[in-house]
Amino acid sequence: MAMRDHIDVIKGLRLQAGACRKLGSEFSAALLERAADDWLAGGPTRPLLAPWESAGLKALFDAATALRLLGALHDLALGGEDAALADAYGRLDVDAAWTAALAAMRREPERLARFMEHEPQTNEVRRSICLVGGFLEIARVTGLPLRCFEIAASAGLNLFWDRYRYEFAPGAAWGDPQSSVRLDSAWEGPPPPIGAKVAVVERAACDRRPVDLTDPAERRRLLAYVWPDQTERLARARAAIELALANGVTVEPGDAPDWTAARVAPKAGAVTVLYHSVFWQYMPAQSQAALAAAIAAIAAKATPDAPFAWLAMEPPPENMATMEVRLTLWPGGERRTLAEVHPHGAWVRWRG
Numbered sequence: 001m002a003m004r005d006h007i008d009v010i011k012g013l014r015l016q017a018g019a020c021r022k023l024g025s026e027f028s029a030a031l032l033e034r035a036a037d038d039w040l041a042g043g044p045t046r047p048l049l050a051p052w053e054s055a056g057l058k059a060l061f062d063a064a065t066a067l068r069l070l071g072a073l074h075d076l077a078l079g080g081e082d083a084a085l086a087d088a089y090g091r092l093d094v095d096a097a098w099t100a101a102l103a104a105m106r107r108e109p110e111r112l113a114r115f116m117e118h119e120p121q122t123n124e125v126r127r128s129i130c131l132v133g134g135f136l137e138i139a140r141v142t143g144l145p146l147r148c149f150e151i152a153a154s155a156g157l158n159l160f161w162d163r164y165r166y167e168f169a170p171g172a173a174w175g176d177p178q179s180s181v182r183l184d185s186a187w188e189g190p191p192p193p194i195g196a197k198v199a200v201v202e203r204a205a206c207d208r209r210p211v212d213l214t215d216p217a218e219r220r221r222l223l224a225y226v227w228p229d230q231t232e233r234l235a236r237a238r239a240a241i242e243l244a245l246a247n248g249v250t251v252e253p254g255d256a257p258d259w260t261a262a263r264v265a266p267k268a269g270a271v272t273v274l275y276h277s278v279f280w281q282y283m284p285a286q287s288q289a290a291l292a293a294a295i296a297a298i299a300a301k302a303t304p305d306a307p308f309a310w311l312a313m314e315p316p317p318e319n320m321a322t323m324e325v326r327l328t329l330w331p332g333g334e335r336r337t338l339a340e341v342h343p344h345g346a347w348v349r350w351r352g
């Protein structure tokens with residue numbers, strides 16, 4: 001094996017450690033730095049990362065190798081069977097967590113390796129506070145009930161956006177005051193149109209690989225990709241999972257362009273809304289073109305009595321670190337950027 005290959009694995013772990021630190025997870029950063037040291041020392045991290053040891057830095061990032069390792073260890077901790085690991089994660093004690101992690105990597109490498117075979121898949125519920133202003137604006141402009149179709153919905157945690165409580169700013173809130181899912185954000189600009197009358201009369205969702213929340217192992221896997229010291233994020237995800245299960249969440253398996261073409265069409269008396277967050281970049285160019293064509297075909301059928309809205313939270317091509325919330329409404333096809341938002345909804349700059 002070439003020395004360069006070794007260096008890329010180490011670089012990948014250390015770079016991801018830096019990213020975790022920047023994004024607010026010191027615990028994950030510290031674990032990855034220890035993993036890098038362990039890999040160099042020839043410890044149990046090395047066989048676990050063997051499938052990626054010849055990969056270059058870009059391939060390591062594309063495969064999210066370091067996040068697979070973090071997820072596998074967190075999943076084991078969440079399971080509770082490894083009492084030492086669970087206790088250390090519960091206390092966010094890095095030294096104890098790494099000692100227990102080393103023991104687990106030696107004791108059950110196959111289990112961890114199996115977990116790491118999957119590409120990480122997340123579902124961030126706080127993105128609903130980025131999208132909700134768009135839904136309110138659609139309701140305000142059309143005055144019609146909403147038919148909501150979400151593509152790339154993952155586990156469906158942003159499917160029940162209308163059953164959450166949003167605190168935009170002091171005195172500006174929207175949604176069920178009793179909701180168990182409460183979302184806030186560092187909100188800049190005026191509040192969205194909270195006086196709009198909203199009724200969701202239909203909802204459906206698809207994902208290429210839906211997370212089945214009724215399966216305890218899949219539920220745990222989803223939580224495992226949330227960094228352990230981001231306790232508010234974990235609490236929000238848990239509350240949203242409970243709410244989704246109580247509402248009988250269904251995310252259909254399907255490729256977004258095909259599913260959109262087959263399932264979404266304007267209908268008189270309601271506004272049909274197609275929405276998505278943080279997924280466009282994961283599609284190959286051919287699928288992006290197919291989805292754009294499907295959207296154009298639906299838009300061509302929109303009428304004043306059966307309008308069609310496309311609401312998207314995606315990065316502009318020139319800056320992947322920030323996201324924009326964009327709304328296009330047909331007939332007419334006027335396209336507006338409603339807000340710039342943090343990728344996880346930590347802040348929203350609402351333009352309205």
Ligand SMILES: C[S@@+](CC[C@H](N)C(=O)[O-])C[C@H]1O[C@@H](n2cnc3c(N)ncnc32)[C@H](O)[C@@H]1O
Pocket residue numbers: 121122123124125127151152153154155158206207208209210254255256257276277278279282283287
């Ligand atoms: C980063 S996750 C975002 C999930 C969710 N929209 C959110 O904001 O939390 C990207 C999702 O896109 C899905 N995905 C990627 N390509 C897809 C496609 N062609 N059709 C359907 N889903 C796709 C993945 O399975 C994954 O669930």
